Amino acid sequence: MATTHREYIWEIPVRITHWINAISIVVLSVTGFYIGSPFWDSPNSDSVLPMALMRFIHFVAAYAFTASVLFRIYWMFVGNKYARWNQFIPLSTERIVNFIQCALFYGFMRKEIPHSPGHTAIAGVSYSIIFLIFLYEIASGFALLYVANGGGAIYNIGGGWLLRIMDLGTIRMLHHVFMWVIWIFVIIHVYISWHNDIIERNGLMSSIFSGYKFFGKHH
Amino acid sequence: MSEESIYESLLRKGVSRRDFLKFCSTSAMILGLSSSTVPKIAEALEKKERPSVVWLHFSECTGDSESVLRASKPSIAQVILDIVSLEYHETIMAPSGHAAEKSLKDIITKKKGKYIAVYEGAVPTADGGVYCFIGGHKAIDICKEVGSGAMANIAVGNCACFGGIPAANPNPTKCVGIKDILGGTVVNLAGCPMNAENFTAVVVHFVTFGTLPALDKHGRPLFAYGKCIHNNCERRPHFDQGQFVRQWGDMGHRLGWCLYEMGCKGPMAYQNCPTIRWNEGTSWPVQAGHPCIACASPNNWDDAYPFYKRMEGVPGVGWQANADKVGLGIAAATAAAVAAHGIIRAATRGKGPSDKEEGH
């Protein structure tokens, strides 16, 4: 297959936020899992405070994650056309058609994936959902911090307000459950990226590092 | 008899001026007020007459009355009992039968708008409220009648606040808390049982300032329910150090380590137990080696269950204590589905040329 055309799709902020998100999610999940069920005891801790340490790392990663997610949302309004919010929410007929065609393709009912130089419409929808989950993780995380620190203006803006509409137990439980939801997303996400890379031979996998995708000559 | 002021009543019972002032300072401390309010409290308690209290029992175990009456040092028990003029209390009053009935009627008519109503226990509402009768009247009717003429309504204990044990799933008698019957402002002194010191503090606040203390969204006074237990717990250093009790009676348990892994709900529960403690500061559940069960939270019998496991249940799904197992299960199933998809794709690919979509 001739790949004659190279196109710059993912701008630097899109790629940087993608990898900050991915790395911080791994860190947040490991430390969060420890916070949820501490699997390691330290009977003699004069210097190491495992829970305090895990919580500290969780909070540092949490701030990186929060900044990255908020920046990416800002970029949805100022970035190039592949980074825009309308790539996430299919409102135009073109995107809706793309969504249906993708669904048929993944269900083996259509041979070709519809040409989508940016995200496919299905990918866009899955990212919208995952961004909402990110926002919940951030708000609930700040709500938990609000409680842990007995108040605080930043924590209140970040998520303390959740306590007025939800119970702390539920907030915490969902914060934990969404960790699993995120990992289920990641499994599908990485599989689909790899799958579409193979099918389309468009360099999708490397595109999230380099920013470039490759398209056939008729493009 | 309620013409007597609180101070006079205490003097009559042999409480010294010194103890009286100590009591005023303690109340200010519990309420989170500055020491400059102590003279104001003392003055109010000296001058104002003791508020009349009608104390009602519905679907409950009388644990809150016990909490008040079983205080170990007599002086405090006196203070609590003498700070109010207890006009009606089914368990401890002298009259019984029709005489008791009559005394309740008398108070709520003669002192209409001037008494404090205290409720202990939930109110059953199923089948028109037939599951709790007192002196031939339904609890729900007594509650409405007494509540409508009270100057303040105080629910004590989790049953009266939120339904408590009688309202726990499946709640056959459809028990509810007092606020669900009365609406309006009801002070919820939650807990199982409530802490008597918090009750006293609310009354002191009411007598001194003429208003009820600030409440949280569940109607609980912020001074007593404003802080998370986990943040004031004496086992907290063990939490930070990753020193957890793993089994009842293990080394960690004997050393007083953190009860998090034994299901402690301290991180989601609000009350001043770690600072005020119980029975005049003797102890509280976590100090005694038992995990917190969030007894002052709404629906704790369902929501904080299982009491001896870490994870809160996922409401409505019955995943109780298993969010990790279910999460891992679904993740594994997803991985399998994705692998299957990949295999099918590999098997069906290559049939026909990979003709790219024309144009776009």
Ligand code: HEM
């Ligand atoms: C925790 C792990 C990960 C999360 C949460 C995640 C999340 C996301 C999100 C939200 C996007 C949309 C990007 C945007 O427009 O800003 C995206 C795009 C992308 N990610 Fe990931 N990702 C993760 C890991 C990975 C990994 C390990 C790979 C594989 C190397 C990968 C490959 C890609 C690719 C190729 C795209 C662009 C695909 C497209 O939409 O057409 N991701 N990812």
Ligand code: HEM
């Ligand atoms: C993808 C993002 C995140 C994941 C997967 C994650 C995961 C977790 C998990 C599994 C727990 C343990 C919950 C439990 O069972 O008790 C936890 C606790 C917590 N997380 Fe996160 N978290 C994320 C983001 C955040 C953010 C953005 C913040 C703050 C801004 C945050 C703050 C907290 C706090 C305060 C706790 C409770 C710590 C404690 O009580 O000691 N998390 N997290």
Ligand code: SF4
């Ligand atoms: S015993 Fe309970 S309240 Fe105390 S530190 Fe441990 S988890 Fe927190």
